[in-house]
Amino acid sequence: MAKEFVRLCGEVGNFSERITGVSIVDAYFGPEDLDPKRQNENKDAEVLIHDLDEFIDTLGEIDEPIRRKYLQAEAESMKMTVKWLAGLETNYSNIVRTMFNIEPKKFSKGIIDAQLSEVEAALEPFPGVDLAEKASLFTKEGEVRGKALRDFIDNELQSKSSDVGQLFKERIYSLIGRDVTDNGVKYNCVTDKPWSGYNYFQGNYTSVNEFNVDRPMNTDSALAVVYHEYEHHVSNLWRERAYHEEGFVELSIVPLHTGRCVISEGTADTARDFLGVKDSSDKVKAYDALYKLRRMISINSAIMLNLEKKSIDETVQYNVERGLRSEGAARSGLAFISPETRDGKVNIWSPYVFTYYIGRTDFVYPIFSKAKEQGELDKFYQTLYLNPFSGSSATWKESFSWL
Template sequence: MRRLFLAVLLLLGACASTPGVAPSGDSLDAIAADYVHLTLEIGEREPGYVDAYYGPPEWAGAAKAAPRDVPALMQAAAALTDRLNAVSVRGADPMIVQRKAYLLAHVSAASARLRFIQGERLPFADEAFALFGVRPELKPLSDYDATLGRIDAMLPGDGALVDRVAAFKSAFIIPKDRLDTVMTAAIAECRRRTAGHIALPANERFTLAFVTDKPWSGYNYFQGDAASKIEINTDFPIYTERAIDLGCHEGYPGHHVYNALLERTFVQERGWVEMSVYPLFSPMSFVAEGSANYGIDLAFPGDEGARFEQEVLAPLAGITNADFEKKAQLQALTRQLGRAEYTIADDFLAGRVNREETIARLAKYTLTTPDKAAQRLRFIETYRSYIINYGLGRDTVQAWVEAQGGDHWRGMETLLSSQILPVDLG
């Protein structure tokens, strides 16, 4: 009997000291599989929660056939957290340590989203932290008035500043009958510039489609097997610089590349199934959107974007005699207004400001027409604090990548092929 007791103690000690394994024998691999099941079932309770999935199809079928109710899913998330905390990573490879942290952060975000589905609402900054792991600063709108003043001086004349901006930018609208040609050329250039620095999967590919009646301007639907479907919303005019933005953001080195590299690095090479699913309301989105926006600047540094617009895209769009230099200056100033939207969204979602006034605020501080501002409000209503992932995400990713030193493309590739969390970005 004593010999059997000692054998059990030795076995338990071995399990406790094995990185990635709990004393019970539970493992990160087993927890990761249950995390995927949890995420897929949450997706059945909230359409759109699962942004991409390319794991075993029978798992998706099981989630669709018999999803647990929200209280049961909340219990399952709590159980996953307990199981993760029981797993030892002492002395483990840093990738194993990061894997545990990644799963803990994403299960925590899933728990927060389940509370949201049940009707709980948090203040804007608290919600952002619960879902994405970052707490945005909400500045008073008056902080952005000086930038509006500089834009006003740049575009003198009669009428509201929003109208003057719209009139100036009208010279850069891509005609709808040339949109496919211009977008295809822009994406091809984004890909060429990215492929010169990042080794893309040999079979990577995408399809391009134009759609209407969406709250967003562009969307990447990753299909797995290194394939994406990129959709561009044509409800509102698309400008030449936006063709570059969308080509980089949705494609190269943005969402398409990010998902393809994660698939290759983790799902195919390591068999880490947690990366086969992308929950939209999770820390993953802060990295995804931030890197996709920073990717625009990385692929087209300095005045290279404006030059490509003028020399390549403008002729394809039939645009002549447009002031691209002045437009680039306007874009730089407009970018400084980006975080005003967080304050506007906070006030609206908290019920402090009504819809009409919110549209007016968005029009003023994003320098868009009221109908475009109304579309943006539709996005805010749908995705709420998700909006922090674009501007704040871009600035955070940029700071991290450029702090790595050397070739910024190498830092970007490292980020896109990792389980780095927003907290790791500083």
């Protein structure tokens, strides 16, 4: 059964790559014969949906309820991915809801106004005649590009990554009561990507973090992103350990566009809280307020483009006025959430933007805070990292029902 899941993930990944140029298989470190590259590349949507339904029908054989629920949700999400990419499901809300087990909703004008007020208060100490200029000047401060950006990634970010890895050992693994092999993270510079940074887990307890150098980058925000990306690495270290030591073959493959992603992005966005990294400086307060605002605006923009069918220009203007972005940054950011890529293919990333904000705000941070208040952080981390089946929006609340 576990092997069948891995095989199906590989086939759906090959299907998505055929249509979009991107496989939904984010990482693989399992048996050679189950490698996605060795799986059928030519199955059509109807056959894949049938095979996934047959797999779901076999899950009753699994005694452990969290594992059973995890695998069923992953398979249902993959079915939706196939339906979406085949044009069998076109309703954006249904796509997001089924993939991620969350309800896609726009933030109201009142909520955005309230967050803009928080940004205004946070930016009060900084120069500028009005809020838009303050945000612009603040964003540009410490901005690097070109060779300076590449040098910054190769040196400062690589060094910071090692420091963050040590913090995980000292502040989290010590509470878990166990260690995990960590062969480190290598930083690379890339171009022509719709995202700013990405963690590619390589197996053998190592990762490559890629940063897109097409866009300028703020050095302060980039250093903060290291915590996010390193937590992705850490999560996969424990996942690989569970595969090798406990024999869960289904954990050797990491698919995108499932409920796993909601928790994965939520834990990554909560990494600084996990590590107790506290910086109450004006700069960090302003960065955090802007970050939260722009996550909200990105969700609203995704709904505008994919559900309401608003134009790119209208959505860019919304990002400039409400997200306090420059026109160039707004237009560049929409590449991640637009329905199609520049070459006219289905944009595989267009439903994904919900996972960050909702993963942290609705799932991870409330449970983390409750565990911290009750003095149960050791059990929180043990549940999170020693039982990777807890890491799905479909299993999260049940996994932490002890709290």
